[in-house]
Amino acid sequence: MRLKRSLSHLAFMMKALLQLVEAYTITSLNDAVRELERQFPEVLWSGNRHSNQVALTFDDGPHERDTPALLAVLAKHGVTGTFSWLGERVEQMPELVSAAAAAGHQLMLHGYRHRSFLVEQPETLHAMLDRTRELLARHSGRDPLTITSVRPPFGHLTRALARRLLAWGYQPVICSIMPVHWLLPAELSVRQVVRQTESGSLIVLHETLGGPPVAHLTDQILTRLAGRGFSYVTVDALRAGRATAGGAPSYTR
Ligand SMILES: [Zn+2]
Numbered sequence: 001m002r003l004k005r006s007l008s009h010l011a012f013m014m015k016a017l018l019q020l021v022e023a024y025t026i027t028s029l030n031d032a033v034r035e036l037e038r039q040f041p042e043v044l045w046s047g048n049r050h051s052n053q054v055a056l057t058f059d060d061g062p063h064e065r066d067t068p069a070l071l072a073v074l075a076k077h078g079v080t081g082t083f084s085w086l087g088e089r090v091e092q093m094p095e096l097v098s099a100a101a102a103a104g105h106q107l108m109l110h111g112y113r114h115r116s117f118l119v120e121q122p123e124t125l126h127a128m129l130d131r132t133r134e135l136l137a138r139h140s141g142r143d144p145l146t147i148t149s150v151r152p153p154f155g156h157l158t159r160a161l162a163r164r165l166l167a168w169g170y171q172p173v174i175c176s177i178m179p180v181h182w183l184l185p186a187e188l189s190v191r192q193v194v195r196q197t198e199s200g201s202l203i204v205l206h207e208t209l210g211g212p213p214v215a216h217l218t219d220q221i222l223t224r225l226a227g228r229g230f231s232y233v234t235v236d237a238l239r240a241g242r243a244t245a246g247g248a249p250s251y252t253r
Pocket residue numbers: 059060110114153154
């Protein structure tokens with residue numbers, strides 16, 4: 001009996017400690033993003049914190065199973081999202097570009113292949129980005145000049161690379177919330193996103209990586225965030241909302 005009580009006290013303490021650590025980490029993560037925004041204003045990290053806008057984005061696709069499942073979940077919740085895709089995968093599954101575009105989602109670039117932009121020769125990188133943009137435009141029926149947002153693989157970005165992307169007509173994007181959901185139980189990732197999400201959050205989840213299905217995580221996140229009054233917008237709309245709020249980063253190309 002005494003042991004049982006000690007164990008339950010221990011369990012209570014552990015739970016309190018975990019909650020404290022979790023709360024501290026969430027605050028630290030959002031603070032860290034604000035610091036990065038100050039240091040790298042050329043990059044879109046998040047939107048206007050005085051709006052109700054949140055952007056939900058998906059990297060690494062398209063994917064033959066994850067993309068159709070995500071399109072169904074987004075339709076179920078009436079949410080518009082942004083797909084950040086790889087040119088070489090788009091070449092294999094062009095019909096998914098058409099499907100995502102027909103549903104009104106934004107398409108942005110994650111590069112032609114999943115390799116750090118920092119190890120590519122600038123001319124090669126420029127050509128691969130233009131090729132990927134051309135593929136997205138062709139299969140979506142959209143004007144290539146409207147497809148400008150780029151998230152570099154692994155978030156590898158230097159100030160020099162950000163300026164180069166801007167000079168080529170692209171807009172660098174990172175994110176403010178990124179759970180490593182392919183390594184964690186679904187509940188932990190869902191809880192992290194739900195707790196960390198605030199006005200202006202730019203959330204990234206991943207297709208293709210395994211672990212709990214990303215469509216299931218998205219469904220859970222949207223269900224639990226329902227009622228908090230967020231408006232789900234594309235990355236381009238998040239950037240525009242930031243600019244109209246006077247919170248726009250000031251930089252020159
Ligand atoms: Zn990626």
